[in-house]
Amino acid sequence: MKNHLHGLTTAILLSFIAPACAMANVTLPQIFNDHMVLQQRSEITVWGWGKPREEISVTTSWDNHTEKTVADSESNWQVKVQTPAAGGPFTITIKGYNTIELTDILIGEVWLCSGQSNMEWTPAAGVEGGEEAIRTADQPRIRLFTVNNRTASDPQIDLKGDWSVCTPETMKHFSAVGYFFARRLREEMDVPIGLINSSWGGTPVEVWMNAKVIAEDPVLAQSAAKLTPVPWGPVKPGRAYNAMIAPLIPFRIAGALWYQGEANTANGDTYAEMLNAMITSWRKEWGVDFPFLYVQIAPYEYGKPEEGVVVRDEQRQALATPNTAMVVISDIGNIKDIHPRNKIDVGTRLANWALTKAYGKAGIPVSGPLFREAKAEGKKVRIYFDYAENGLFAKGDGEVGLFELAGEDGHFVPAEATIAGTTVVVKARGIRRPTAVRFAWSNTAEPNLVNKEGLPASCFKIYLKD
Numbered sequence: 240m241k242n243h244l245h246g247l248t249t250a251i252l253l254s255f256i257a258p259a260c261a262m263a264n265v266t267l268p269q270i271f272n273d274h275m276v277l278q279q280r281s282e283i284t285v286w287g288w289g290k291p292r293e294e295i296s297v298t299t300s301w302d303n304h305t306e307k308t309v310a311d312s313e314s315n316w317q318v319k320v321q322t323p324a325a326g327g328p329f330t331i332t333i334k335g336y337n338t339i340e341l342t343d344i345l346i347g348e349v350w351l352c353s354g355q356s357n358m359e360w361t362p363a364a365g366v367e368g369g370e371e372a373i374r375t376a377d378q379p380r381i382r383l384f385t386v387n388n389r390t391a392s393d394p395q396i397d398l399k400g401d402w403s404v405c406t407p408e409t410m411k412h413f414s415a416v417g418y419f420f421a422r423r424l425r426e427e428m429d430v431p432i433g434l435i436n437s438s439w440g441g442t443p444v445e446v447w448m449n450a451k452v453i454a455e456d457p458v459l460a461q462s463a464a465k466l467t468p469v470p471w472g473p474v475k476p477g478r479a480y481n482a483m484i485a486p487l488i489p490f491r492i493a494g495a496l497w498y499q500g501e502a503n504t505a506n507g508d509t510y511a512e513m514l515n516a517m518i519t520s521w522r523k524e525w526g527v528d529f530p531f532l533y534v535q536i537a538p539y540e541y542g543k544p545e546e547g548v549v550v551r552d553e554q555r556q557a558l559a560t561p562n563t564a565m566v567v568i569s570d571i572g573n574i575k576d577i578h579p580r581n582k583i584d585v586g587t588r589l590a591n592w593a594l595t596k597a598y599g600k601a602g603i604p605v606s607g608p609l610f611r612e613a614k615a616e617g618k619k620v621r622i623y624f625d626y627a628e629n630g631l632f633a634k635g636d637g638e639v640g641l642f643e644l645a646g647e648d649g650h651f652v653p654a655e656a657t658i659a660g661t662t663v664v665v666k667a668r669g670i671r672r673p674t675a676v677r678f679a680w681s682n683t684a685e686p687n688l689v690n691k692e693g694l695p696a697s698c699f700k701i702y703l704k705d
Contacts, residue, residue, distance in 0.1 A: 265289040265310075265335030270490050272341065274402040276382045276433025278491040279325045279346045286317035286489075289335045300330040301346070310335075322346050325430035343404075345382060347431030348424065349492045350593075352417040353447060353484070354499030356440030357534070357578060357585075362418070363411040366582045372419070376410035380430075381421045383413045386437040386487075390478040394449070394485035402433075414438065416498055416534075419586025420593070427594055435492070437483045441471040443502040444510065447484060448517035449524070450477030459516060462509040488524050494597055495521065496589055497533035500554060501577055504546040510553035515560045530597045531563045532589050535697065537572025537579050538683045547682035548698055555609065555697045564592040567607050570695045574683040607694030613676055613701050619666045620644065620673050620703065627661045629691035639663060641686050645675040663688070675702045 267287040277283055285297050289310035297318045298305040306318040327345035332338065352358055362369040387399040403409045410418050414436045421432040439446075445453060445463045453459045453476045466474040473479055503510050518531045535554045541547040558565055566588040571581040579585075594600040608624035608631060624631065633639045639656040644667040654667040654676075665676055677700035679686040688696040 264337040268397045272402045274343045276345045278349045283491040284489045288314045293335045295335045298332045345431035349433040351495045352436045358438040358498035362415045366415045367580045373407045373411045376407045378405040381405035382433045384435045386483045389482035390473050391481035394481045398486040415582035416586045419583050420590045423590035445476045446473045446479040452520045462506045465506040494530035500536040500550045507550040511556040514557045532592045534566045541682045604692035608696035610699040622663045631658045634687040641679045644673050646670040
């Protein structure tokens, strides 16, 4: 009887101990998985969880080096490892009380893709040239990770998603802009490309940044308060960031792509400041001053006059944030469709910026004319542009349109514009003393001013200095 009771007691104890041991096994965040891409020539962080005081080793096959650590009192652990030049496939082996082996790992360039529906938009949803792009999407050196849509009231430590090898089947459900960006980089650089797509249609910029950043800035807080609930996604500051961005940090990335702004027409007058705050906070949290490349939203028939163009001009002004670049797409949009279907050129233009800004490639056209300065010359105004060193041109009938001048009464009237080399000279009947000039200033404006490379000029509105 005693032996029976002893055996029963032992069995009961083991029933409690076994689950505890199983739960103590070393685990990794979902971003570390088979088929992933790690940033080349970098010190990267590998992290996870284990039982407190559990000894953990991380061995990388590219150099057969092992880093060791011990899980802390809250079960957290991390190690730093050095990655080589692009290549693979490799393996990483993590040992604690259990062993995890990650396989088919490539070393290359990793980019985060974020924003709203135009970043989320997939080839399966319909894009120009989509059928051919899907058919030819056997790209095993491109790897794709899609973050599932989730919200949280506080920053989370993990998320849902998996790495997959790029095939026609996986590519057609991934971000079209992201894929075409990666395809262009692969063609030019011949290295593996990893894309992390964390985007959500209809979301404003506020949901993608740490809510504390907004709460600590009265201007941003007041602007965020103008957003009203919508049925298709979150609008409260931080809600997507907490669940879809925070768990990725500090997974090393080469840079970020951003296509968003349509959902901020209700408070567009602070978009530049809001985007700057998001970029700055992301870089601080990652600990890396990575390039941030974004798309200016396309012309579209918004419900209220000027609400779309205000956001576009704020996006232009956000270029004051260091290490950023903007793609203008006013020539490839659709004023009847908020989701223009030409995603190939969008992704390609972003890639051209990445090749230039992140990888030092020369001779690649990256931008159309961007306003630099305006000087009054009597009744006229001369406007100077960046990215116009090879001259300015008017597409179509040869006449530049969509310029307006304002006089002392502040009222804008259509102006006559003449190209003079790398500048545009503007004048308007009845205006003797110009006080302001604006260009392509409407929701649906599709300007014909381009540079020699054929890329379109961005809208702007400028008040002249006395």
